[in-house]
C-alpha cells in the first residue's frame with residue numbers, strides 16, 4: 023500500500039489545476055485565450071454604445087480611435103480568461119442591427135525585445151548562449167519569453183563563493199549559503215597565491231551572473247538567487263556532504279555539484295550512509311518515528327507517524343551533477359555513486375564543434391549534455407572569477423553542470439510545480455543529438471537517440487521551458503525489484519543471464535513505462551577493470567553498464583554495487599532482460615557472480631501515449647458566469663488522460 027505518495031500526487035494535480043492559467047496563457051501560441059473585453063464598431067457612435075452597454079451589461083471604456091467608430095467594452099460578468107469565446111454575448115452583438123462589427127479580444131503574448139540580448143561586454147564571448155555556436159543552448163529564446171530564473175534559488179556546492187563579486191552580489195542569497203569547512207555562515211573562499219579556490223565562484227557565475235550591468239557576461243538564469251556552500255576546501259566527511267546536500271531544502275530549489283570520488287580510473291566509490299540519506303530525504307517523504315503523546319493519568323498512546331516534508335515543499339530537491347573528469351584515465355561515471363544515483367541529474371560535456379572532450383567520462387547514467395571546453399583551440403566558458411574578475415577560461419565537466427542548473431532554473435520558473443522526476447522526464451525530451459559526435463549513438467525502444475557520452479544529447483533551453491509549461495505531472499514513482507540470481511555462478515569469458523520479467527504486472531507496483539534501471543551486482547573478478555558489463559532491454563536497447571577501465575586492476579570485484587542506466591527511459595519493461603558479462607582484457611581472468619538484482623523504476627502510465635511536444639490542457643464543459651454557454655473559468659482546466 024502506498025497511500026501517501028498517491029495522495030501527494032493528487033494534491034499536486036489539484037494545485038497544478040488551480041494555477042494552470044499560467045500554462046494556459048502560454049498555450050495561446052496555438053489556442054487563443056479569450057478575455058472579458060470586446061471591440062465593437064457601431065453606426066451611431068457613443069449613443070449607440072451606451073445603449074448596448076446598458077442592455078447587455080457591458081462597461082463602456084470609450085472610443086478606441088478619436089473618430090468614435092470603434093469602442094472598447096468590458097463585461098464584468100465574464101471570466102477574465104477563457105479557452106472559448108463567450109457565445110451568449112456573441113449572439114447578442116450579432117443580432118443587434120446597430121453593431122457593424124465586433125471582436126472578443128484574445129491574449130497576445132508580446133515580449134520586450136530590449137531585455138533579450140544582454141548588453142554585458144563579454145556576452146559576445148559567450149558563444150554557447152549568443153547563437154555563435156550552432157546550435158547553442160537556446161537560452162536567448164527562453165529569455166525572449168520573459169524567463170530569467172526569477173524566484174528560483176540555486177546553490178553551488180563547492181569551494182566557496184565570492185559573494186561581493188560585482189557580477190554576483192545582487193543575486194547572492196545568504197540563506198542558500200553556508201561554510202561547512204569552517205562552520206560559519208560566510209562561504210567566502212579562502213584566498214591563496216594559486217587561486218585554487220576559484221571553482222565555486224566560477225560555477226556560480228555560470229548560473230546567475232548579473233545581466234546588463236556593464237560587467238563581464240551573464241548567467242543562464244541571471245535573475246535567480248545564488249548561494250554557495252563551502253565544503254571542498256578542507257577535510258570532507260560523510261557528515262559534511264550530507265549537511266551540504268540538505269542545507270535549507272525548503273528554500274533552495276536546485277543544488278549544483280561538480281565533485282565526487284577520484285577520477286583516477288580505478289576507484290569504485292559512492293556516497294556514505296548519511297549522504298545517501300540526504301539524497302533520499304531530498305526527494306522522498308521520510309517517516310519519522312511515531313511520537314507518543316503523554317496525557318496525565320493515561321498510558322502512552324501512539325500518535326500517527328510524523329511525516330517530515332521532503333525537499334522543495336514535497337516536490338523534491340533538484341540535484342544537478344557533473345558526470346566526471348576522468349576521461350584521460352578511462353574512468354567510467356557508473357563507478358561513481360554520486361553521479362550514477364537516480365536522484366542526481368547527471369550532465370556530460372561536449373565541445374563547440376560537438377566532439378567528446380578529452381576529460382569526458384562515458385557512462386549509462388548520464389542524462390544530458392551542455393557545452394564546455396575541449397582542446398586548446400576550442401573556446402571555453404565565460405564566467406565570474408576570484409578577485410572581482412571575469413574569465414573566459416572555465417573548463418571541464420564542472421563547467422557543464424552549472425549551465426544545466428541555470429537552464430533548469432528557467433524551466434522551474436516557467437512551471438514551479440515540477441517534481442524532481444518531472445524534471446528528468448523533461449530533460450530527456452529537451453535533449454537532442456544535434457551535431458554531437460560519438461560512435462555509440464543508438465535508437466532505443468521508444469525511438470530516442472541516446473549515447474553513453476552524452477545521454478540524450480545537447481540540452482535545449484527553449485524546448486525545455488516550452489515542454490515544462492504544459493507538462494502533465496508524472497504519476498507516483500513505482501519500483502519493482504527482480505532478484506535474478508543469488509547462487510554463485512562462474513563468470514566465463516562471456517556469459518549472458520536472461521530473465522523474463524513481468525515488471526510486477528498485476529501488483530500495486532506494476533510498471534508500464536520505465537525511468538531509471540539499476541543493476542545491483544556482487545561478484546568477484548581477478549582484474550575488475552577488464553570486465554565489461556552490459557544490459558539489454560526487452561525492446562532491444564543495449565546499454566553498457568561499465569566499459570573496460572584499464573587502470574582498474576583491483577581484485578575486489580563489485581560488492582553490492584549499483585549500476586544505473588537512463589537509456590531505457592519510457593520503454594515497456596515486460597519481457598526478457600539480458601545481462602552480459604564479458605572479459606575484455608587479460609585472457610586468464612576468472613570470477614564468480616554471487617548476486618544479481620534488477621531494479622526497475624517507472625510509472626503505471628504509458629508515457630509513449632502522451633502527445634509529443636508541448637501539451638495542451640482542455641477546458642471542462644462548465645460555466646460559472648451564469649450563462650448556459652460553455653466557458654472555461656480561469657484556472658479550472660482539467661488535464662488530459664485521467
Ligand SMILES: *[C@@H]1O[C@H](CO)[C@@H](O)[C@H](O)[C@H]1NC(C)=O
Pocket residue numbers: 522523597598
Ligand atoms: C515471458 O513471460 C510471459 C508471461 O509468462 C510470456 O507470455 C512470454 O511469452 C515470455 N517471453 C519469453 C520470450 O519467454
Ligand SMILES: [Ca+2]
Pocket residue numbers: 201204206207208209210
Ligand atoms: Ca567562512
Ligand SMILES: [Ca+2]
Pocket residue numbers: 142189231232233234235236237238239240
Ligand atoms: Ca554581467
Ligand SMILES: [Ca+2]
Pocket residue numbers: 283284285286345346347348353354355358383
Ligand atoms: Ca569519475
Ligand SMILES: [Ca+2]
Pocket residue numbers: 343360361362363364365366367368387
Ligand atoms: Ca544521476
